[in-house]
Amino acid sequence: MHIFRFILFLITLALLLVSIDQFMKGYRDWEQAQLAEASYRAEIESLEAKRDKLKHHVEMLKIDELTKERLARERLGYIKPGEIKFKIAKPNATE
DSSP states (O other), X not given: OHHHHHHHHHHHHHHHHXXXXXXXXXXXXXXXXXXXXXXXXXXXXXXXXXXXXXXHHHHHHHHOHHHHHHHHHHHHOOOOTTOOOOOOOOOOTTO
């Protein structure tokens, strides 16, 4: 009878250890999922802020004539009729 109890105790102990091990693996997976979720949420917030900034920029392009003119001059090199465009060249560093 004592051997039966001892064997039953060992089986119970083994099952308990396996259960604890499985629980700890699940807990580690849960922690990693929480960290990944926090990272994704931060990335989403960053992208939403960038989207809002771009939306504002688009709205400014739609309604603000000065912004349109500035961008046309800076990016496309446009000039108004009668204006003269000068390009200033930097001297070479070797000279």
